[in-house]
Amino acid sequence: MAVVRGPIAGKMIDFNQEGDLLTLVSDDVVKKMPVRNLPGTVLIEHFGDSADGQRIVVTRPQDDWTYEDFKLYMGRPPALLERKVRSVARGSYTDIYFDVDGTEAQAHFPSSFGGGDPSLKVGTNVMSMTVPQNSDVTGLSFLCLP
Numbered sequence: 001m002a003v004v005r006g007p008i009a010g011k012m013i014d015f016n017q018e019g020d021l022l023t024l025v026s027d028d029v030v031k032k033m034p035v036r037n038l039p040g041t042v043l044i045e046h047f048g049d050s051a052d053g054q055r056i057v058v059t060r061p062q063d064d065w066t067y068e069d070f071k072l073y074m075g076r077p078p079a080l081l082e083r084k085v086r087s088v089a090r091g092s093y094t095d096i097y098f099d100v101d102g103t104e105a106q107a108h109f110p111s112s113f114g115g116g117d118p119s120l121k122v123g124t125n126v127m128s129m130t131v132p133q134n135s136d137v138t139g140l141s142f143l144c145l146p
Helices: 027-031
Strands: 042-050 055-061 071-075 079-083 085-090 093-100 103-110 119-122 125-130 143-145
Touching: 042 093, 042 103, 055 079, 055 103, 071 093, 079 093
Parallel strands: 079 143
Antiparallel strands: 042 055, 042 125, 055 071, 071 079, 085 093, 093 103, 103 119, 119 125
16 A cells, blocks of 8 residues: 555556555554544635514534534524524525524525525524625634623
């Protein structure tokens, strides 16, 4: 087994010439190696403002994430409160189901492939949402409270 860095020229690889050969080591050697975690970088997955002035920010880790890692913050700027995410559904849209003070809510974010218009539903109240094009949140900052 070997690691090849950079582009591979063809279908066949001579690891003795092009790669770094890997050597199996014993469990004792592995147990002495330091643990290195992935960076804790957090990305904004979705962002939008509802027609009634509520702001929603959905975050997730940059690496090694699942929908269970989504965090949703909602409120009136400048402070947003974390809301418990119940579930996430994805297709040509992302629907995030969450709790707002005991009431079921849903944030609907269409993708570039379609999926309707962005909206926020809290209980039976449905309102439109404004979402920046291409999720461009460069230069924005948020105060998100747990």
